[in-house]
Amino acid sequence: MDPSREVKPDPRRALPAVDRLLSALRAAHPDLPGWAAREAVRRALASERERLAGAEASDRVADPQGELLEAAAARAFALCGRHPRRVVNATGTVLHTNLGRAPLAPGAAAAVAAAAACYSDLEMDLATGERGDRLAGVAEKLVLISGAEAAFAVNNNAAALLLALDTLARGREVIVSRGELVEIGGSFRVPEIIERAGVRLVDVGTTNRTHRGDYERAITPQTGVLLKVHRSNFELRGFVAEVTLAELAELGRERGLPVVEDLGSGTLVDLKGQGLPAEAYAPARLQLGAEVVCFSGDKLLGGPQAGILLGSARCIEALRANPLARALRLDKLSLAALDWTLEACLDGRAEREIPVLRQLLQPAAALEMRARQLAKRLAAVAGSTLQATVQPDRAVVGGGSLPGFELDSWVVALELKDPETVATRLRGAPVPVLARVRGGRLLFDVRTLLDDDESALEAALGAALRTALR
Numbered sequence: 001m002d003p004s005r006e007v008k009p010d011p012r013r014a015l016p017a018v019d020r021l022l023s024a025l026r027a028a029h030p031d032l033p034g035w036a037a038r039e040a041v042r043r044a045l046a047s048e049r050e051r052l053a054g055a056e057a058s059d060r061v062a063d064p065q066g067e068l069l070e071a072a073a074a075r076a077f078a079l080c081g082r083h084p085r086r087v088v089n090a091t092g093t094v095l096h097t098n099l100g101r102a103p104l105a106p107g108a109a110a111a112v113a114a115a116a117a118c119y120s121d122l123e124m125d126l127a128t129g130e131r132g133d134r135l136a137g138v139a140e141k142l143v144l145i146s147g148a149e150a151a152f153a154v155n156n157n158a159a160a161l162l163l164a165l166d167t168l169a170r171g172r173e174v175i176v177s178r179g180e181l182v183e184i185g186g187s188f189r190v191p192e193i194i195e196r197a198g199v200r201l202v203d204v205g206t207t208n209r210t211h212r213g214d215y216e217r218a219i220t221p222q223t224g225v226l227l228k229v230h231r232s233n234f235e236l237r238g239f240v241a242e243v244t245l246a247e248l249a250e251l252g253r254e255r256g257l258p259v260v261e262d263l264g265s266g267t268l269v270d271l272k273g274q275g276l277p278a279e280a281y282a283p284a285r286l287q288l289g290a291e292v293v294c295f296s297g298d299k300l301l302g303g304p305q306a307g308i309l310l311g312s313a314r315c316i317e318a319l320r321a322n323p324l325a326r327a328l329r330l331d332k333l334s335l336a337a338l339d340w341t342l343e344a345c346l347d348g349r350a351e352r353e354i355p356v357l358r359q360l361l362q363p364a365a366a367l368e369m370r371a372r373q374l375a376k377r378l379a380a381v382a383g384s385t386l387q388a389t390v391q392p393d394r395a396v397v398g399g400g401s402l403p404g405f406e407l408d409s410w411v412v413a414l415e416l417k418d419p420e421t422v423a424t425r426l427r428g429a430p431v432p433v434l435a436r437v438r439g440g441r442l443l444f445d446v447r448t449l450l451d452d453d454e455s456a457l458e459a460a461l462g463a464a465l466r467t468a469l470r
């Protein structure tokens, strides 16, 4: 017989039965939940079957007690892992959208836990026993802090913008500068959100220059709103011109048109005396003439995901009455966190207690001291073969906030042969650690560490280096 035509047995027939691999997995990891173990075994076998289908007939089946078991275990742990879970942010980016933006203050987190586990007066007026307003507390605090006539809050800032435009310009035109048609990350584009609001977008000017005359010429009887959008994540430099909020507001007053500003990242405490740009202070935007300003709850404000709207009583009342408001409403857990965060602002505790503000306002000298202490701990973990040095660096605000604005920071730098591999292992630690790799070095920025993140960092680095040296 021609040996080339000999039919070899299909290697897939050598795959272990589901039950056999499952009992091996459960014996190796008795704590794994049954559902995760079963599903992981099913997926590991399916993927092995697929590999073998495309493989040479001589390829062997993965060892059911070795690689196959390991693959199933990895799948099972991935399946039953919590998501989202805690990570250590050593990137130096204070507001990192991929890392959940602002961490809540412990007090805000406690308010969330209480609202979550108990009944509450969410929509009950306890004085009368009648139905109450879920936003009453938050709206009142927003008004007290900002001096706005009225305030409202929804699920996030994209929703706030949608609600404002749908309410004030539905079926009509919204004029915006071409230089402000931004993409805000995760491929969400402000112009696409605007068009979903049932309004027609009229973009004016050019990418780099927009003048008052451009807006003026675009105004028609169909115009409903003049919109200003904060550029958030990029800067225009060079031959540029833009119409300021104050100028746009003047035009709006002359033509009887409301000016809406999407500020993106806003604060309710004025930080310009402490070196942060004045533009982020939301109440000042109203004083400059915006009729409505909206911004995120979990950017510079340092609270939960939310979209905050400040503005004239007339506009805010109209937003509140829009049926869309119900679809975009803020949930009770975010509401509890927002209420706590606003109270901290009213009490003058914001800079001390809101993590984002604390991180942004930390003096470089304190950061240097923290970096030196961290370097000592990491050097002890890394052993004598590795050098941990301390050096100044720059941290950014991030999260679509204050583009081009950097803060002095301090990092611990580790010189490593293969920093990328160690960075990957750090992300795989029980408490994952996110660090920066630059020029063959792994950098841990202390500005973004929360209280006692050092212990988790130390544990993750120890494990990462042990496996790296294995």
Ligand SMILES: *Cc1c(COP(=O)(O)O)cnc(C)c1O
Pocket: 156, 157, 158, 159, 184, 190, 229, 230, 231, 232, 262, 263, 264, 265, 295, 296, 297, 306, 307, 399, 400
């Ligand atoms: C971040 C941002 C948004 C979106 O805010 P979310 O709270 O994430 O919905 C919208 N507009 C601008 C200008 C932003 O910077």
